[in-house]
Amino acid sequence: MKLSVYRRPPPCPELGKLPPATTFPKHLDFKRVVRGTVSQLVTLPSGGGRRLQNVLDPTHPAALLPRRELDRILPKHRHKVMTMRMFPNGLLSKVQGENEWSDPPFHYTEESDNPDHLKVNLSMVSGLKLHRSCRIRDRCAYRIKQGIGLVVTRGAKAEKSKEGEESVVFDASDAGSHWLVRGKRRLLPLLTSGSCMVMNPGWTYAVYPTLETYKMPWPAMISAIRECLINVAKCARRHEAAWNGQQIGDGRLSEEARSEVLAPKTRHKG
DSSP: OOGGGGOOOOOOGGGTSOOOOOSSOSEEEOSSOOSOBOTTGGGGGGGTTOOOOSBSOTTSGGGGSOHHHHHHHSOEEEOSSEEEEEEEGGGSBOOOGGGOOOSSOOOOOSSOSSTTEEEOEEEEOOOTTTOSOHHHHHHHHHHHHHHHHHHHHHOEEEEEOTTSOEEEEEOGGGOSGGGSOOOOOOEEEBTTTSOEEEOOOOEEEEEEEOGGGGTSOHHHHHHHHHHHHHHHHHHHHHHHHHHHTOOBSSSSOOHHHHHHHTSOOOOOOO
């Protein structure tokens, strides 16, 4: 491995002395949001026509689709330095047996106790394929989380000066929770029984980083994160609109909802 891989990114003076954030959310909390795991979802391409097993919400419309189709339709955006995906929380796998997180008995909630904080379920998908050093893998994850926080809480973006040098600027009017898709708890009527069910709300973000995220300059990192967040959010909101507009009866997506979900994706760069 070349030594250049281990170099830290160039300094970013704009991040040196940041004043407290003034808009909601002032901080993102990534810890203990949903009691579930993305273990099945990160291996969707190899699942073929099988359905997901042991999910948190078996009645979620997407849980009725085969894994191959889920891999194709769920929000995904590939950037040269990272890939970002979104999975409905209802499709996360239940944690059971020896891996059940019960010691100590943590409390999992999608709403923060602090009114200025916003909880986000984020999973970093990396391993030895990224780098053999756990410190470098952790550093990549840390920088991505920091970048997402800067975009959401401060409206961070990259701008070029007259000299052509890029720097990070902050726009409070562009900050806010609109960058994220969290979902809402809702009741849906069942055509077969007339009763209602509660769908598991919200989404889980999954990021597949490359080694470039370890050393790339902050302006480039912020631009990549903004591009990913915009594209996956657009696709996720389209899915929610299709799922909210349908009634679940025979365990299948309606033709209208299916055509909306399977519509060609458009990408946005910004």
